[in-house]
Each structure stands twice: as C-alpha cells, then as structure tokens.
Amino acid sequence: MMISIIMPTLNAAPHLPRSLRALFDGAVDGLVKELIVVDGDSDDDTIAMCEAAGAEIILGHKGRGAQLKAGGDAARSQWLLFLHADTVLSDGWVDEVHHFIHDSSKKQAGVFTFGLDDKRKRARILEAIVKWRCRLLSLPYGDQGLLISRALYNEIGGFKPMVLMEDVDIVSRLGRKRIHYLKTTAITSAERYQKDGYIRRMMRNAYCLSLWYRGVAPEKIREKYQ
Numbered sequence: 368m369m370i371s372i373i374m375p376t377l378n379a380a381p382h383l384p385r386s387l388r389a390l391f392d393g394a395v396d397g398l399v400k401e402l403i404v405v406d407g408d409s410d411d412d413t414i415a416m417c418e419a420a421g422a423e424i425i426l427g428h429k430g431r432g433a434q435l436k437a438g439g440d441a442a443r444s445q446w447l448l449f450l451h452a453d454t455v456l457s458d459g460w461v462d463e464v465h466h467f468i469h470d471s472s473k474k475q476a477g478v479f480t481f482g483l484d485d486k487r488k489r490a491r492i493l494e495a496i497v498k499w500r501c502r503l504l505s506l507p508y509g510d511q512g513l514l515i516s517r518a519l520y521n522e523i524g525g526f527k528p529m530v531l532m533e534d535v536d537i538v539s540r541l542g543r544k545r546i547h548y549l550k551t552t553a554i555t556s557a558e559r560y561q562k563d564g565y566i567r568r569m570m571r572n573a574y575c576l577s578l579w580y581r582g583v584a585p586e587k588i589r590e591k592y593q
Contacts, residue, residue: 368468369400370446370514373438375431377407379452380416382556387420389456394421396461400444405434413452431509432533432585435526447520449513453556456512457482460551464514467549475545476515478507478538479553489565490557496569505543509534510555519545531589532579 393399402422407429428437481497483490523540578588
C-alpha cells in the first residue's frame, strides 16, 4: 500500500526545507506515492520549493479547510496523510505508518504525537496538556497530522471547506474509537506561540473551541480568533 500526502500551504517557505526533508525517507522507501500541495495564494518561494520537491501543485483554494478538501479529492492512493507545512515528522515515521496501514482491520485513523521545536519548559508543558486533551477528550488537532484510509475518509464525509475548526470537525465525526495515537512525534513550529505568548494563544484556542461547542459558526469564530 502507498499513501498520498496532502499539504496545505500559505507562505510556508521558511518551514518547507525541514518538513519536506522529513518526507524524503517515505519517497525513497516507496511508501509515498504522491505529494499534493494545495496553495492558498502564496507570494514567497513556497510553490517553487514544492515543485522542486516533485509535488503536484493545486492552486485557487483559500482557507485550510478548502485546501485540505481539494487535496483529499485529488489524491489517488488508498491511504491519505494530511500534514501541515510547518510540521516535521520525526525519524521512524515510515516504519510506523507501514505497520499501521497493513494492520487496517481496526478501521481507524492515525494521528501523531504532538511536539514543538522549542526547547523551553513551557513547550514541554503544552505538549503534556495536549497529551491529556487527547486522552480525556479524544481531540487531536491538525498539527498532529491525520493518516486515514480513503474508504474511511469517504465514509465520514472528508474535510469540509471550513474557514476554521476543520480539524475539530473531522475528528468529531471520526469519534474516539476510530482514532489511533501513533508513537512517532510530529514536531510543529512553535513560532506562533513564541510570537503571541504561550498562555495567550492557549487561552485563545480554548475560547475558540468553546465557541465551536456552543454552535457558533466558523466564520464568527475566525473573527474572534484573528
């Protein structure tokens, strides 16, 4: 079995060298059939860098939900891996993904362990909080990736073209029993937390999540998020 990697991008050039390099092992191994990059109108070197890496480029979609949906619709493999452009898969991901997709009788989707590229203690605290959030609420976010079979993806209706909360929406439709937590770490850029402040950004994310569960429209949540 092979996988299609779907990556939404928007001015992602600073992060792409590391994230694309981590995917190289999967390409050499033969696990990765295609890399589909859905760009949201970048004005930096994002597209050129992805083309150089052999990616298929899809243009004309703005908003991460719409980008993920477009990439999922275009993918041709039996398995799909949705991955953010600022997320780097750690060593060993190829072997673990192989094992997971060949033991697909459980009909589950896989998500990676959350990590941040920040050596400070506050990053470790956030990682621990995310671990407990996943354990108690079964609520992984998009920066943990999503590895899912085409059959299961179609069964739950795939990603919706939402302006925000698309990751919460799809894992909610998956449900606790169909989410498997992989041991491999997906190391995401801590730039946003460093810029906004860890506490401030965590509180803002929690507030947006509370609005979602209160039934507030994603467009309204985005206004508050921004």
